[in-house]
Amino acid sequence: MLNRKLLALLLLASFAAPGLAHAQETEATDDLNVIELEMNKAAPKKAPPANSAPAYDDAKENNMTDFKGLSGLAPFQEISVIQKRFMPKTGRFELFGGGTIVTNDPWFNTIGGVVKVGYFLTEEWGVEFNYFGLTTTDREAVKELQSNNNVKTESLSFPKSYMGLDLVYAPIYGKMTWFNDRIVPFDLYFAAGYGTTNTSSGDNAGTIHVATGQIFAITKSVAFRWDFSWNFYNATVEDSANKKETNSFNNLFLTVGMSWFFPEANYR
Secondary structure (H helix, E strand, O other): OHHHHHHHHHHHHHHHHHHHHHHHHHHHHHHHHHHHHHHHHHOOOOOOOOOOOOOHHHHHHHOOOOOHHHHHOOOHHHOOOOOOOOOOOOOOEEEEEEEEEEOOOOOEEEEEEEEEEEEEOOOOEEEEEEEEEEEEEEOHHHHHHHHHOOOOOOOOOOEEEEEEEEEEEEEEEEEEEEOOOEEEEEEEEEEEEEEEEEEOOOOEEEEEEEEEEEEEEOOOOEEEEEEEEEEEEEEEEEOOOOOEEEEEEEEEEEEEEEEEEEOOOOOO
16 A cells, blocks of 8 residues: 555656756846846946947937927038139139120121230239220121222221230139039129220320129130120210311120139139
């Protein structure tokens, strides 16, 4: 009888041993998980980069509708973009050479060459010397007056040359595209000055000169330039009765050519 009770006790112990071992293993695993969690909490956290975007969960939580922080940004008028000019003019000389034509004379075809020498005190202000050497031929209207109507045309004066000094003001600096191939910087300028016009009647007439045009930078020293120049002067001519009289004249010149800036540019 005793042997049967002992045998039953051994069998019960054999069935209970695996469950007990499993419970001990589970308890040990739970202890390890708790220790790992505590270590992660105690470890220092890395700060996100300054320029990183907010996490999706944070953005979702804030609902991306709180823009109160934008009031602390600097106003746009206090933000400047600093960019060096491609072809600065300050402290540099400009030597220009090109061709010109008078566009508003109904009696004569006047063309010639132009030389300009300038110096820029700043990017906006400069002084410039101008010389126009001109040659003139009669238009068909003048030939018809002379041959068909025997009308004397000596009273129709035309310029033979002009020289003068201008004050140049270049308030506008910009950029434009050339067929979407390159960016071309340019200066828009205005000029006014005084000089003398040598006329076909032999006068050296005092002349008021005004001009406007653009300078397109090709390199840091070479540029394409065009302008309209308008000269106003009074010249003495002879009328049909060989009497001298003073008449007012004006010539509108269209000039195109190339400029060379020197010395080499010194950037800021």
